[in-house]
Amino acid sequence: MIGRIVFTNVNVIDGTGGVTHTTDVIVNGSSIETVGPSNSAGSADAAPAVVRTIDGHGGWLMPGLINCHDHLCNKWLRTTPANDYQSARLQRRHSSPGTHALEAAGNAVWELCQGVTTVRELGGPGIAIGQEMFTNVDVRDAIESGRIAGPRVIASRLIIAMTGGHGTPWYGxxxxxxxxxxxxxxxEQxxxxxxxxxxxxxxxxxxYPHESPxxxxxTFEELSAGADEAYRFNKLITTHAMSDSAVRRAVRAGIDTIEHAFLATTKGIEAMADGGVSFVPTARVAWRMARNSPPALAELLESAGHRYRVLEAVELGVPVGIGTDSRFTVLEEMETLLEYGVPVDTVLQGATGIAARICGLADSGVIAPGKRADLLLLRTNPLQGLRSAFEGLELVVKAGEIVVASDLSDIPLRPLRPSAPLT
Ligand SMILES: [Zn+2]
Structure with a gap:
């Protein structure tokens, strides 16, 4: 049962750049009811629902993290050496659907425990030797029904690609x-x-080198057809695009978000700004691949200057979202953007308020009355140190329910139980 939670004595980072010091936040059901000083005990007593008062002790309350580009089945790549990717991926095609499903479920919990309350799942697992297995729609539904724990999943189902195009033969x-x-x-999707x-x-x-980024x-006609069809059904469409020409073509075709753009030029970024298109740079992937690829590919990536494209995008007001792609964490991606020179406040918005806009979630990413109560309680201020703050993650609240309580919190540590609030 979801009741009422009264957070007292917290500093609030609201997801849109606003910070309020030493205040209260009341959650009612799955939504945020009020933000601001309250006689919390009084209003809580008057409420009929179950009430839990949590003294934040001057900690920091922020919206739950949103991962704009994730692959829940592919986190195993984290421990795979760069020179083994291709053989490892090909080998994984022989893994059973059960293996993939269990890994997706495990990774969903892993991310939830890091404070990620929503992921946009953009593809996977692979097609097992010619047959469709399960898709991210199934993962989404299992989590939504409460059968397994995890962040809310925004699912793309199968990726659409040309015959033999990127993603084949590994992804769905x-x-x-x-x-x-x-x-x-x-x-069909x-x-x-x-x-x-x-x-x-x-x-x-x-x-690589079987395919080069x-x-x-x-073609423009194919992308336009996809964008038009998604638009007619009021769905957002995002594209994996590496080259500058592809970025500009996708913007012209009406695609909503560009993923990666590792080889884009300033022109591509300007096209995004002019077209009102958002950008999920997955910078940690570019950073890593520039250091762990065959020399020709590493040189191609290094010379493209992805870092400067990200900074230009921020400068031009392009919404830049945090997306991890296969192997990284939201914290690692945020740290990479920080190293690139993106201001920490913009980085945090990229995983909250801006991310919600990119994913089409008007109800999320922001701490304000009426918004969905996806919240994190951190011991220290993330604006002054991302890693230390997330290492001091005390609570994860998803849609008004405390789903993770760390041993740092006043709430006794319990095993993670999906759909069972801690009482
Ligand atoms: Zn991806």
Missing amino acids: VREADGPDEVRQAVR LKGGADCIKIMSTAGLAN DTDEY
Whole structure:
């Protein structure tokens, strides 16, 4: 049962750049009721629902983290050496659907414990030797029903790519060629329960040199058809795009978000700004691949200056969101943007208020009355030290329910129990 939670004596980072010191936040059911000084005991006593008062002891309350680009089935890559990717990925195609499903479930809990309350899941697992297994829609539904614990999942279902395009043969890809078939592929994903659409504009890094990230895949007509179809059904569409030409083509085609843009130039970033398109740079991937790739690829990435593109995007007001891609954590991606020179406040918004906009979640990412109560209680101020603050994560509240209570909190540590509030 979800009741009322009264947080007292907290500093609030609201997800839009605002900070309020020493105040109270009241959560009622799954929503935030009030933000501001309250005679909390009085109002709580008057309320009929179950009440828990949590003294924040001057800690920091912020919106739950939103990971704009995730692959819950692929976190195993974290421990795979760079020179083993291809063989490891190919080998994984022989893993059973059960293995993939269990790993996705485990990784969902892993991220929830890091303070991630929403992930946009953009593809996976692979198609097992020619047959569709399960998709991120199934993971979403299992979490939503309370059968397993995890962040809310915004699911893309299968990725749409050209025949033999990026993502094949590892990810769950729907191959489609020509505008009509792309349109049909979008319809199939929506029929299958997708919340958003992911489409591949270019080749990628993972299958180098078989494919090179500067190869454009989908044509303007194909991307336009996909964007139009998603738009007609009021769904957002995002694209994996590496090259500058692909970034600009995708913006012209009406795609809502560009993922990666590792090889973009200033022109591509300006196109995003002019087109009102958002950007999820997955910077940690670019950073790592520039250090762990064959020399030619490393040189290509290094010379492209992704770091400067990210800074230009921020400068031009492009909404820049935090996305981890396969192997990294939200904290690691935030730290990378910080190293790039993005202000810490903008970085945090990229994982909260801005991320919510990118993912189309009007109810989330912000601490304000009426918003969904996805909240983190941190011992120290993340604006003054991201890592130390997240290492001092005390509580994770998802839709008004305390789902993670660390041993730092006053609340006794209990095993994580999905859909069972701590009482
Ligand atoms: Zn990805």
